[in-house]
Amino acid sequence: MKSPPFAYDAPKTVDAAVALLAEYGADAKLLAGGQSLVPLMNMRLAKPSVLIDINRIASLQYIRVEADGSLAIGAGTRQSAAEHSPEVARGWPMLVEALRQVGHITIRNRGTIGGSLAHADPTAELPTLAVALDATFRLSGPRGERTVRAREAYVSYLTTVIAPEEILTEVRFPAPAPRSGGAFLEISRRHGDYALVAAAARVTVDTAGRCTNAAVALGGVAATPLLAGPRGGELQGKRLDEATLRDASRQYAAGLDPPTDVHADGEYRSEVAAVLMRRAMALAFERAVKGA
Amino acid sequence: MVAKTRTIGLSVNGASVTAEVEARLTLADFLREELDLTGTHLACEHGVCGNCTVLVDGASARSCLMFAVQADGCAVTTVEGLARGDRLHPLQESFWENHGLQCGFCTPAMLLTSLELLGTNQSPSDDQIREAIAGVLCRCTGYQNIVKSVQVAAGWMRTANPTPMSPAALGSGGRPS
Numbered sequence: 001m002k003s004p005p006f007a008y009d010a011p012k013t014v015d016a017a018v019a020l021l022a023e024y025g026a027d028a029k030l031l032a033g034g035q036s037l038v039p040l041m042n043m044r045l046a047k048p049s050v051l052i053d054i055n056r057i058a059s060l061q062y063i064r065v066e067a068d069g070s071l072a073i074g075a076g077t078r079q080s081a082a083e084h085s086p087e088v089a090r091g092w093p094m095l096v097e098a099l100r101q102v103g104h105i106t107i108r109n110r111g112t113i114g115g116s117l118a119h120a121d122p123t124a125e126l127p128t129l130a131v132a133l134d135a136t137f138r139l140s141g142p143r144g145e146r147t148v149r150a151r152e153a154y155v156s157y158l159t160t161v162i163a164p165e166e167i168l169t170e171v172r173f174p175a176p177a178p179r180s181g182g183a184f185l186e187i188s189r190r191h192g193d194y195a196l197v198a199a200a201a202r203v204t205v206d207t208a209g210r211c212t213n214a215a216v217a218l219g220g221v222a223a224t225p226l227l228a229g230p231r232g233g234e235l236q237g238k239r240l241d242e243a244t245l246r247d248a249s250r251q252y253a254a255g256l257d258p259p260t261d262v263h264a265d266g267e268y269r270s271e272v273a274a275v276l277m278r279r280a281m282a283l284a285f286e287r288a289v290k291g292a
Numbered sequence: 293m294v295a296k297t298r299t300i301g302l303s304v305n306g307a308s309v310t311a312e313v314e315a316r317l318t319l320a321d322f323l324r325e326e327l328d329l330t331g332t333h334l335a336c337e338h339g340v341c342g343n344c345t346v347l348v349d350g351a352s353a354r355s356c357l358m359f360a361v362q363a364d365g366c367a368v369t370t371v372e373g374l375a376r377g378d379r380l381h382p383l384q385e386s387f388w389e390n391h392g393l394q395c396g397f398c399t400p401a402m403l404l405t406s407l408e409l410l411g412t413n414q415s416p417s418d419d420q421i422r423e424a425i426a427g428v429l430c431r432c433t434g435y436q437n438i439v440k441s442v443q444v445a446a447g448w449m450r451t452a453n454p455t456p457m458s459p460a461a462l463g464s465g466g467r468p469s
Binding site for chain 2: 001002003004005006008010020024034038039042043103104191
């Protein structure tokens with residue numbers, strides 16, 4: 001369980017990291033927190049010949065509320081830093097709720113926000129959350145910067161639209177709408193395990209407590225995180241009572257074809273997905289109404 | 293410039309260390325093989341069991357998931373850094389008194405993880421202790437007495453040192469005599 005040999009560098013700037021990526025191409029791999037990549041290397045499932053350690057890039061580590069009210073997090077920010085940030089807790093408590101379900105404290109001390117988003121494990125919490133909240137990724141490459149919506153970033157297992165010579169530098173979560181609430185729930189075999197299924201929901205209500213906007217995303221049911229609902233106007237203008245949410249969740253889970261493995265079969269995951277979506281939307285609705 | 297070896301300088305249990313290391317050498321193997329600090333225990337070597345946990349700049353980290361080159365400029369604390377001479381750290385003393393260890397394999401990681409917890413929370417609940425140590429597997433399943441040991445040590449440390457400690461303030465506090 002030792003990594004094969006590799007050449008290593010720890011650039012201090014994003015430009016230097018991009019230059020190294022351009023030079024070494026597909027042979028190179030970025031090392032962020034290392035909580036997913038290093039196990040793969042130790043098991044020799046990943047054998048990069050060049051490892052570019054981005055932990056020394058200070059400009060990737062920040063948590064900032066922007067002038068437009070959105071939350072910008074530098075990709076190199078430790079998950080534990082975001083988990084304990086007062087700004088995040090104030091405006092995006094759902095992010096804290098999701099982070100507390102990422103591995104263990106020790107994992108979150110090293111693991112980074114950008115690392116988890118770019119690694120694109122479909123059972124991981126942060127990609128599912130980014131899809132639910134309609135986050136935006138900022139990427140840097142040899143030809144400059146571009147942004148891509150999280151909802152359009154995930155291609156397949158461990159695969160994103162981020163090009164081999166590009167680096168994820170920032171994730172931006174939109175400003176929370178007034179009278180909105182969110183919830184992140186998951187089922188896993190043990191505390192700290194990967195989710196069998198995860199559901200992230202966000203609901204906005206009007207002053208009368210009726211739903212004006214909603215989104216629910218799933219992790220663990222497909223090769224990528226999935227925006228499961230709403231499909232049309234089925235939640236619009238409604239108080240999200242149990243019957244409404246039960247019908248909606250059944251509808252969203254109907255077309256799923258989740259993977260079967262030793263931990264759970266696809267049918268079970270579908271059932272859990274429906275239940276978790278209902279619970280997450282109910283909790284998000286309750287929180288939105290409480291804030292109204 | 294990319295290179296397969298690199299010279300690093302770091303502090304380990306307060307002592308300055310300089311070494312030339314292969315980039316692929318994990319921090320765990322560096323501590324064990326190069327510095328002979330075998331109190332850091334390796335089991336799974338892929339970040340599942342948590343037994344290789346050390347503190348890096350006061351924060352717990354799995355030393356099998358960090359390369360030694362990444363610790364360049366850092367302050368690393370291992371279980372060997374807890375006692376002051378013959379005087380055990382209150383956590384060690386409490387694990388001893390409360391049967392907080394059976395085979396002892398997970399103990400270094402349990403101690404360091406608990407130390408990190410007590411650095412920010414002087415009076416943790418049992419649930420908070422359980423959450424803090426959840427990342428370290430004890431195959432003897434002796435968790436009840438580990439939780440008890442941490443509770444008792446927390447009490448001793450509160451009595452000896454009523455102001456909040458930084459995780460770096462190792463060895464401060466002690467068991468009242």
